Amino acid sequence: MKKLILWILIFFAAVAISPLLINEKGYILIAMGDLTIESTVVMACIMLTLLFIALGLSMTLVRGSLRLGFGGWNKIAFANRRRGLRDFNRGIAAFILEDNQQAEHLFAKAAEPSRFTHTSYLLAAAASSKQSLRSNTNHYLALLAQEDNGVKGSGLESVLVTIKLLISQEDFAQARSIIDKHHKQIGHDARLLSLEIILSLQEKRFDYVIEQLVSARKQKAITNEKIALWEASAFYGAFNETIRKENNDSLAQRWHKLTRKLKHNEVILWAYCQVLAEHKITEPLNKILLPVIKKGADDTFLKNIRQLPISATDELISAVQKQLHNDPHSGKWLSCLANLAAKSQQLPMAEKAFNSLINLAGTQYDVIDLLNFSQVLEQQGEYKKANQVLNKALGQIGSFNNNTLVINNGNEQK
DSSP states (O other): OHHHHHHHHHHHHHHHHGGGGSTTOOOEEEEETTEEEEEOHHHHHHHHHHHHHHHHHHHHHHHHHHHHHHHHHHHHHTHHHHHHHHHHHHHHHHHHTTOHHHHHHHHHHHTTTTSOHHHHHHHHHHHHHHTTOHHHHHHHHHHHHTSOOSHHHHOHHHHHHHHHHHHHTTOHHHHHHHHHHTGGGTTTOHHHHHHHHHHHHHTTOHHHHHHHHHHHTTOTTSOHHHHHHHHHHHHHHHHHHHHHHSOHHHHHHHHHHSOHHHHTOHHHHHHHHHHHHHTTOHHHHHHHHHHHHHHOOOHHHHHHHTTSOOOOOHHHHHHHHHHHHHOTTOHHHHHHHHHHHHHTTOHHHHHHHHHHHHTSSSOOOOHHHHHHHHHHHHHTTOHHHHHHHHHHHHHOGGGTTTSOOEEETTEEEO
16 A cells, blocks of 8 residues: 555656656657657656556555465365364363263364374274274274374374273284384383283283383382282283193292292282192192291281182191180181181081171171172072171171171071
């Protein structure tokens, strides 16, 4: 607009000055071959001024039309992308609000147009996984596999989520393929190390997991609870595999080769005891359990003994009875005796010990005692008592202190 005003001012200035120059018209002759143009200086100035004004107006009009054209083209060309970004943002909101069905739909819809293809498919897979839609999750993971799964392309976090989803889908081969591509990161990232251990346990690579646990213990980001769970699974699997592929002597040799520290690790010791009990290897098992019973100091381990599938319990029962002789009203020893007797099918002894346990002052029994007591009663045909004890175990655990159960000599009371 300023330029237009300037040109108009120049034009009117020329018109104002031109009369002054009329007396001195001047003369211009332009010859181009046979073409000749004759004009006065004043007329030439006026024509040039008009030409420049017309040119300026033309440029202004052309520039405005171009700007309008590019803006319209931009709106049309990028409309699909804007819709994709809008769906992607809505999908994130739905995912946070745990509306997984809507989130999956929006992420799948936004994958291509938003240009966040990798992230969209990853989140769509996560949303469908939360809905237990296995086929949908596999579909998104297959589309994801076509994208760049490298750390540089999508970031390590994206790789970790992909591996986790593949493991949850039990696609262990594909998960292994991705982990192996990033094996150099395992020693530097606790999250990838954790997934490597979880996947290796699924692959039954127990000895390899035991090796990796050395690195896991050095990682502050991995809790002791997780390491204990992995240790239990790894050593239990390794012990079981040894006895299955070789023999009892090989299992014993493997145990003796462990360091003193590992042998005293309660998780590893318990895994060894489980394998011995399951394969009915009585003598080595009793060598471990008898000292625990005779010392009587480890209450947690004594409670765990109740869960071992022991069949030959005579030595253990004898040791427990000696403890009861010194302390006949001990809840832990009555529980231990009752459960051991139940395992060896000494049902009258088990029932008597359970009755004594339940009739002790206070509540010195737990749900495992009640469930096993119920089974003992059922095996002896005492179904009414068994049902009463079972109901107590399942429905009234929290009210034992206020409502003591008494079952003795055929009389039931509450």
